[in-house]
Amino acid sequence: MKKTFSALGLTSLLAVPASVFAAVTITPSAGFSVTWDGNDGDGFNPASPAPAPANLSNAPGAAVFTSGDLGPEIGVPFHVAANLNDGLYGNANSWIPGSAGATHYAGVRLAGLTTLTSVAFGRDNGNGAFEGGAPGTDCCGGQLADRSLGLYTMQITTIAFPDGSTPDTSDAATGWQTIGTLDYLANDDAAPGGAFTSYFRHEYDLGAGVQATGLRLLVPAGTAIDELELYGSPVPEPAAGLGLLAGLGAMLVRRRRA
Numbered sequence: 001m002k003k004t005f006s007a008l009g010l011t012s013l014l015a016v017p018a019s020v021f022a023a024v025t026i027t028p029s030a031g032f033s034v035t036w037d038g039n040d041g042d043g044f045n046p047a048s049p050a051p052a053p054a055n056l057s058n059a060p061g062a063a064v065f066t067s068g069d070l071g072p073e074i075g076v077p078f079h080v081a082a083n084l085n086d087g088l089y090g091n092a093n094s095w096i097p098g099s100a101g102a103t104h105y106a107g108v109r110l111a112g113l114t115t116l117t118s119v120a121f122g123r124d125n126g127n128g129a130f131e132g133g134a135p136g137t138d139c140c141g142g143q144l145a146d147r148s149l150g151l152y153t154m155q156i157t158t159i160a161f162p163d164g165s166t167p168d169t170s171d172a173a174t175g176w177q178t179i180g181t182l183d184y185l186a187n188d189d190a191a192p193g194g195a196f197t198s199y200f201r202h203e204y205d206l207g208a209g210v211q212a213t214g215l216r217l218l219v220p221a222g223t224a225i226d227e228l229e230l231y232g233s234p235v236p237e238p239a240a241g242l243g244l245l246a247g248l249g250a251m252l253v254r255r256r257r258a
Contacts, residue, residue: 023196025183026204033207034154034180037118041125041192041200043089048138050089050126056230057085061111064228065164068098078139081106084228089201090127092138094226096147097219106228107216109162115209116156116232121217122201123148123224145190148198150220152182162214176216179206201227211235 019026019035028034043053056062064084071079079096084106086093097104124144138144155176157166162176169175182204188195196202215230 021196022188023184023186023198024202025185026180027183028180029178032179032210033205034182035205035207036196037203037205039201039203040194040197041122042120042203043125043201044192045089045126046128046143048090048127050093052087052089052125052227052229054087055120056110056114056116056232057108057228058087059111063109065107065109066095066097067103067105067164068100070096070098073098076139079224084108084225087227088127089122089125089226090138091124091140091144091224091226092127094124094224096224097221103218104221104223105216105218106225107162107164107214108228108230109214110212110230111234112237113158113211113213113235114230114232115235116206116212116215116230117209118203118205118231119154119215119217120201120203120229120231121225121227123199124226125201126226143199144224145187145199147222147224149184149186150223152184152220152223153178153218154180154182154204155216155218156210156212157214157216158212160213162216166214166216172212179210180204203229 026034026036062085064081066081069080071077078092079094081095083093083095095106128138128142155178156172157176158172159166159174167175170177184198187197189197192200209232217228
């Protein structure tokens with residue numbers, strides 16, 4: 001049965017530790033906040049290309065890494081790590097993990113220590129015909145609704161230059177630490193906007209923000225992600241902050257002497 005929520009009802013649901021909607025269960029780890037901001041397919045575009053917004057994942061100095069890529073295994077030039085931050089939605093611009101290994105993940109190393117305020121991702125958010133939209137150029141044609149259900153685990157770290165070799169230590173200072181899980185259970189409907197549709201883009205707010213040098217998303221085997229978006233702001237380096245304070249102090253001295 002489809003469930004709908006008023007703005008007040010949604011706010012009250014987001015306040016509890018585990019937020020349960022009709023099709024997704026969100027469980028933040030102790031001390032963290034992870035809440036769905038209510039978007040369902042924001043930025044969906046059936047045209048080709050279907051651009052994604054600029055974000056920290058494709059900013060200068062950022063880099064993506066994965067547990068493996070399906071593209072080379074099946075002989076196609078897509079379904080590779082580079083598709084995670086190429087700024088384009090759609091299946092032909094998506095990543096799918098390779099078949100090897102028991103743990104599958106997509107990660108982003110940020111340009112430096114950053115206060116992350118939200119994370120967004122989806123399976124197929126454009127570049128395909130949908131409800132009369134203009135046909136896209138996706139290889140499979142039309143909107144794809146597979147490869148999206150299952151459990152996603154969101155992790156952060158604050159170590160320098162995280163990558164695929166960074167261990168899962170449950171402590172962000174030494175490795176990957178889980179900040180919450182997203183269990184995609186079903187689809188409320190098949191249209192962007194309104195209720196939860198697992199294969200469209202969804203954005204998750206991280207409360208007041210978390211400091212991180214990288215984010216890793218553990219994903220179900222065989223899942224697909226067309227874009228992994230991170231939002232927030234760089235943390236000022238101590239030297240820059242001290243320089244600013246010194247400058248302000250000099251200004252005060254000059255003002256007092258004037």
